[in-house]
Amino acid sequence: MHERQETIEKYFAGIAENTFHTQLGVVNPPLVNYVTNLLIRFVRLDNFYRVRSISGKPIMDVDELVGEATMRLGDAKREILQYIGDFTLFWLGVFPESFQKNGERTAKYNNFCEHGSRSYEIASQIETTDDEAPDSGVLETLSESFELCAYGIQEVRREWERNDDSSSGPIIL
Numbered sequence: 001m002h003e004r005q006e007t008i009e010k011y012f013a014g015i016a017e018n019t020f021h022t023q024l025g026v027v028n029p030p031l032v033n034y035v036t037n038l039l040i041r042f043v044r045l046d047n048f049y050r051v052r053s054i055s056g057k058p059i060m061d062v063d064e065l066v067g068e069a070t071m072r073l074g075d076a077k078r079e080i081l082q083y084i085g086d087f088t089l090f091w092l093g094v095f096p097e098s099f100q101k102n103g104e105r106t107a108k109y110n111n112f113c114e115h116g117s118r119s120y121e122i123a124s125q126i127e128t129t130d131d132e133a134p135d136s137g138v139l140e141t142l143s144e145s146f147e148l149c150a151y152g153i154q155e156v157r158r159e160w161e162r163n164d165d166s167s168s169g170p171i172i173l
Helices: 003-023 029-043 062-070 074-094 107-124 136-144 145-168
Strands: none
Touching: 003 029, 003 145, 029 074, 029 136, 029 145, 062 074, 062 107, 074 107, 074 136, 074 145, 107 136, 107 145, 136 145
């Protein structure tokens, strides 16, 4: 593994573990590991819009992603549903200001919560043959605690911003 990648992984793991365990009282290592890996995956822009339509165009709209998931079966469906959950959770956690207007949550916030939570729920119920796929129990927990996890990611963001402000330079480039 590349040294920089390992540093980023350890950094996110430490902040996520501290945030979820200490601040939120969520002591669930598989869930915290999942959130950590979600943050690491989405740091790479090429992973951000990885679901593509039949024509090869990246799908960037949650409603379109949901439509795409309905046309898939088995592992492919589970993967897209998991991605919808990940995508919505990441945006709600890292960019919560995108879902507010005049200090109030927008309809888009509710839409992302609904689609994210529901997608994780459905994905958790689909049996997989992929040995590397996340455990169904983790996806079910993400569905049940979706808004709490989004809040946890917001707190992770606040912590890395505090660290960026207090150091001699940015930690995450």
